[in-house]
Amino acid sequence: MLSAGFLSAHPDLRYRLLGLNKMEQGEHEDAFRFFQRAAYYADKPSQGMVAEMLWNGQGTQKDPVLAYVWMDLAAERGYSGFLGLRERYWKALNEADRTRAIEEGQTLYAKYGDAASQPRLARVLGREKRRMTGSRTGFTGNLKIYVPGPGGIEQIDGSKFYDERYWDPKQYQAWHDSIWMKPRVGQVTVGEIEQAREQTPASRIPDTVPEIDAQEPETPETDETGLGSRKDG
Template sequence: MKKMIRSIRFQIAIAAVLAAPAAWAQQAPLPPDPTEDRLMINAGFLSAHPDLRYRLLGLEDMRAGREADALRFFMRASYYADKPSQGMVAEMFWNGQGVEERDPAKAYAWMDLAAERGYEGFVALRERYWASLDEAQRQSALEHGQEIYAKYGDDAAQPRLTTAIRRGRNRITGSRVGAVGSLQIYVPGPAGFEQIDGSKFFDEKYWDPEQYMAWHDAIWMKPRVGKVTVGEIRAANDAPIDATSRIPHTAPLIDATEPATPERDEQGLGAEPLK
């Protein structure tokens, strides 16, 4: 199980949010990750960020061997524009995990979606997928892709995430007194109440939709690890990768039904880094 999870996460650069290996020591540090802060999680951060919430629950189910449930959580995170979760869905269809059988065509469509913003790790994997498909599978992938983009593409999913973040912020600040800069949030813990500065919890990069997208871009645009690298693809094709999607544009379905998932308690997800 550990070997399987490690393979998936390296292939789609999940490990980019973890500690970088020594080879990357000279690169600028990654932005802080609130999902590694137990106080941030226990203060209700995930309730306003469903993209991160359902991704983490999906990873927890993967660890526990509940692959079908993990797939459902990744699809629900995908509904809120989470590109790493879309990449996980692609890998699971590609490897036949959590599904009745492998579906390379559907896997390509999901990886094309994960690469929508030009994140290099996902673009590279998308090209590897495409090179492995036969003509019938390629046609099927493009057909599947239009339906997937309509529901999960950024044009449909980002407005949902924006609404969730704004509602969550209003709900949390509305239940407390004081300006954010001086606000102290008290979180119950094993040794009693602990406090976290409101300025940290309400950092604009987590609550302003444009800054939040930029925060994701800073982590995922050039992943630090990966089984398949952009350089390998270029060497094989002797040409730069074109990040443009092959899937025809489809009108977004912003009001599409949200995927259902099992009930899970996310308390404790931020107690330690996801390794």
């Protein structure tokens, strides 16, 4: 229940974990939806998963152009694995595809780019921290919180439940950056990595006006543990 409470307060991690669970169960369409919902809350690994699924036509119709845009989103903070994949995608597109990617990319950036998605996540973190503190969750030192990471499921000691790195938006992003900038495993969950060049170009998609209040993607309902499979009624 502690893990469930933590994940409910961190929708980026919660929906990424649900997406990974659905992938393991072979329910790829549901996985695709969960990764999109995690992406709505600035989750770069989930944006990379959406890209790979679009690239391979897994759980959704194959679309290399949108795959490139989603991988560009995943690479927005300069994470090396996603940058390498983004450049591999770009090389595979023809000129017409590249033009379409730049045009359609602006719409996706308006909804899923950090300028829109990070304020959403910050609102949830602040609200849930106040709620958790007000409810006096209790002693957490001997418990474990399980969250998804580049090498699989990772543990956070319950004693760290209220650590500012998990609740302050700037520190929370810095924590993610420390994990994903250069993952300590040979590959991330989105597939084979190509090393990005030292002078990797910035995003090719022009800046857009962020739509912070854009509609949140819909997903199947889950039980309170975050691991259920109950469908929308």
